[in-house]
Amino acid sequence: MDASERRDAALARPPDPTSRVPLLSPTSLGWDPERLAAHLHHHSFAIAQAPSSLASDATTDARDAARAFFARDAASKRATSRGGGSSEGYSAAEGGTHECFEVRASTSEVPSFRRLYDALEAIARACVADLETHLGIPRGSDDGLAALLDRRAAGGGDETAGDDDDDASLTAMRVLHYRRRDALTEADASSLAASGLGDHTDSSILTVAPRSSLRAGLEVAPYAPRGGGGENGSASAGWIDVEARMTDDDVIVFAGDALAAATWNYFPAALHRPRVERTREEAAAAPRVSCPFFLRPRADAALDAKALASPALASRVAGIASGATTACLAIDLERNADDVRRSWPWRSERGFYGGVVFAEEEVVVDVVDGGKVVGSVRVPNGVSPEEFIEQSRRFASGMRIGVDGVGTGGGDADAADAEEGGDGGFWTRAKRATAAGTDRKRLHHLPWSADEYVKCVALNAPAAFTADEGSDRGWRELVDHDVVTLTDMSADAAAAAAAAAAASVFDDSDDDDDDKEEEDEAGREKSGELHEIIRVDPPASATASSSAITFDDDASDRARWLCVVEGSVLCATCDSSAAAADASSVDWPTFAAMDSSRVARARPGDAVFVPGGHLLALVAEGDAVATVARRTTTALGSSASARDAARSAALRAHARTCAREERRAAMLTCGVSLERWEKYAEAVELLWACN
Numbered sequence: 067m068d069a070s071e072r073r074d075a076a077l078a079r080p081p082d083p084t085s086r087v088p089l090l091s092p093t094s095l096g097w098d099p100e101r102l103a104a105h106l107h108h109h110s111f112a113i114a115q116a117p118s119s120l121a122s123d124a125t126t127d128a129r130d131a132a133r134a135f136f137a138r139d140a141a142s143k144r145a146t147s148r149g150g151g152s153s154e155g156y157s158a159a160e161g162g163t164h165e166c167f168e169v170r171a172s173t174s175e176v177p178s179f180r181r182l183y184d185a186l187e188a189i190a191r192a193c194v195a196d197l198e199t200h201l202g203i204p205r206g207s208d209d210g211l212a213a214l215l216d217r218r219a220a221g222g223g224d225e226t227a228g229d230d231d232d233d234a235s236l237t238a239m240r241v242l243h244y245r246r247r248d249a250l251t252e253a254d255a256s257s258l259a260a261s262g263l264g265d266h267t268d269s270s271i272l273t274v275a276p277r278s279s280l281r282a283g284l285e286v287a288p289y290a291p292r293g294g295g296g297e298n299g300s301a302s303a304g305w306i307d308v309e310a311r312m313t314d315d316d317v318i319v320f321a322g323d324a325l326a327a328a329t330w331n332y333f334p335a336a337l338h339r340p341r342v343e344r345t346r347e348e349a350a351a352a353p354r355v356s357c358p359f360f361l362r363p364r365a366d367a368a369l370d371a372k373a374l375a376s377p378a379l380a381s382r383v384a385g386i387a388s389g390a391t392t393a394c395l396a397i398d399l400e401r402n403a404d405d406v407r408r409s410w411p412w413r414s415e416r417g418f419y420g421g422v423v424f425a426e427e428e429v430v431v432d433v434v435d436g437g438k439v440v441g442s443v444r445v446p447n448g449v450s451p452e453e454f455i456e457q458s459r460r461f462a463s464g465m466r467i468g469v470d471g472v473g474t475g476g477g478d479a480d481a482a483d484a485e486e487g488g489d490g491g492f493w494t495r496a497k498r499a500t501a502a503g504t505d506r507k508r509l510h511h512l513p514w515s516a517d518e519y520v521k522c523v524a525l526n527a528p529a530a531f532t533a534d535e536g537s538d539r540g541w542r543e544l545v546d547h548d549v550v551t552l553t554d555m556s557a558d559a560a561a562a563a564a565a566a567a568a569a570s571v572f573d574d575s576d577d578d579d580d581d582k583e584e585e586d587e588a589g590r591e592k593s594g595e596l597h598e599i600i601r602v603d604p605p606a607s608a609t610a611s612s613s614a615i616t617f618d619d620d621a622s623d624r625a626r627w628l629c630v631v632e633g634s635v636l637c638a639t640c641d642s643s644a645a646a647a648d649a650s651s652v653d654w655p656t657f658a659a660m661d662s663s664r665v666a667r668a669r670p671g672d673a674v675f676v677p678g679g680h681l682l683a684l685v686a687e688g689d690a691v692a693t694v695a696r697r698t699t700t701a702l703g704s705s706a707s708a709r710d711a712a713r714s715a716a717l718r719a720h721a722r723t724c725a726r727e728e729r730r731a732a733m734l735t736c737g738v739s740l741e742r743w744e745k746y747a748e749a750v751e752l753l754w755a756c757n
């Protein structure tokens with residue numbers, strides 16, 4: 067494997083965020099470059115398994131020294147403060163939640179602190195070297211990541227410059243001592259946040275930290291889905307108590323904002339927070355001592371992803387090729403001059419030191435055609451718009467289904483594809499890709515971000531796709547112009563729809579149709595894997611008019627389809643040719659009036675990909691109706707807001723009005739045998755599962 071194949075292989079699947087990255091060799095001090103990079107790229111952090119005693123002995127000593135130091139009287143502690151704007155030495159948080167001793171390269175007061183500083187710096191620099199390897203940056207390059215650091219060799223200790231010098235090192239280790247309290251109060255939580263220790267990202271290139279004295283208390287939100295809820299649906303369920311997964315020899319490695327800035331968010335900064343005591347038992351435990359080390363750039367280093375000597379990165383990250391620039395000086399990042407940390411396209415929604423609160427909003431990107439805004443695309447949290455569009459493009463070209471794929475429109479093609487062992491159509495190949503050792507269950511339940519999902523599809527199941535680089539059709543159009551319109555449902559409409567949904571839909575126990583297929587579907591619904599296969603036709607006359615759906619219908623254009631997607635669910639597809647006989651099966655005005663609808667127009671051959679990270683449908687070539695809607699527990703169960711869920715339920719309710727038999731008939735009238743249809747659905751499911 068050459069370097070780029072290794073890179074692709076490592077990135078193909080997001081690793082389990084809490085799996086540990088082993089040290090390759092204690093002498094070279096390198097982690098597995100690709101594994102470390104894959105963790106940081108996909109999740110923003112990694113647990114790195116250090117050889118015993120690399121940092122753990124130094125950590126134990128430093129903790130002992132910390133206890134002794136913080137037990138000193140206040141005056142003696144304060145005497146170590148440098149003052150004059152420097153954060154070196156002692157400081158106490160205003161709300162009394164914690165105190166800190168900040169160690170710099172020049173600090174010599176507590177020798178044990180310095181020893182740990184040196185050990186962690188060596189680890190952090192080894193990690194940077196690994197990331198350079200991953201990015202294909204020549205060692206020693208002036209335009210690499212290591213060149214951003216201060217020039218002092220690890221452990222050298224000859225750096226004496228202060229913060230104000232241009233080339234000063236900003237690198238520091240903080241020895242944090244969290245005060246024990248009887249119970250956590252609201253005020254404690256807000257004073258932690260006020261001192262920068264609420265949900266935040268670090269300003270570092272990398273932060274490296276051993277486990278704290280309590281072996282608990284540091285929470286990390288894996289990069290995707292950003293801010294989503296977890297199994298129990300609570301807002302904080304996405305946080306991982308990372309120390310519980312570490313051994314005493316491990317270190318946690320966080321990507322920081324400087325690294326994100328230097329790589330255009332290829333390595334996103336890790337959102338994390340110290341967890342304060344929540345229960346009396348926790349409060350009764352010993353105070354928590356933690357020692358995070360922040361490998362920061364030199365104050366005068368320019369963080370500019372466009373200048374990084376990594377063609378590999380430039381080809382992967384669209385923002386780098388764009389005209390935009392995010393270059394900033396490290397010292398400006400550190401001080402958040404002009405709110406620079408909020409200005410990055412990938413950062414609008416994230417919190418960081420400086421009191422900016424983490425918000426969950428998605429970014430909406432306008433889609434412009436001929437100077438006119440024709441739609442907007444909602445980009446999931448944590449994915450920069452550029453990244454998203456780039457991913458979509460790449461996805462589009464990777465997703466062209468081969469000519470032997472779906473929907474060539476005739477029974478012959480169906481039959482050929484159905485034949486196992488034949489040349490293999492789309493789903494035959496998809497099936498093979500799956501059989502080749504993919505772990506459906508595990509992957510299926512991972513919450514994918516858009517870019518991860520796209521990468522997965524493109525990289526994991528290449529056998530299922532043939533690239534059609536030259537094609538101008540499909541995705542490029544979908545993304546470039548013309549296609550996606552998102553509108554919002556009013557709260558009232560959502561509530562009404564939710565009530566309607568609760569009263570009628572998908573309550574299979576009330577359904578006295580005991581058709582076997584219905585039962586199967588009910589079973590799938592219970593296990594969260596329901597397929598919705600719905601067909602909705604507009605009236606023959608329609609230039610379907612509604613404020614929400616602009617459906618520029620051309621009856622002669624059989625290539626037009628309308629897909630209505632809600633959240634991550636494709637709710638309906640519609641052949642605008644109006645040739646189908648069963649338009650009456652749908653209450654079109656009601657449907658059209660649902661201004662919650664997210665409407666996408668796509669053409670046969672297009673893949674409809676919904677912001678949120680889920681492949682929903684591949685619209686078949688020719689006359690074949692081929693659309694699969696898939697409800698995902700990951701999308702709805704873990705990250706949907708109540709409002710999204712209500713909207714989705716409303717559309718499912720609507721779908722229910724279109725009886726199964728009618729749907730089946732609709733398929734048939736479009737020349738797709740039910741068998742074929744189901745194969746198609748199965749194929750998409752396989753793709754889902756295997757990617």
Ligand SMILES: O=C(O)CCC(=O)C(=O)O
Pocket residue numbers: 240242263268278283284338339340356357358
């Ligand atoms: O106390 C900890 O474990 C983390 C502290 C932290 O996130 C920081 O100082 O940036």
Ligand SMILES: [Fe+2]
Pocket residue numbers: 266267268338358
């Ligand atoms: Fe931090």
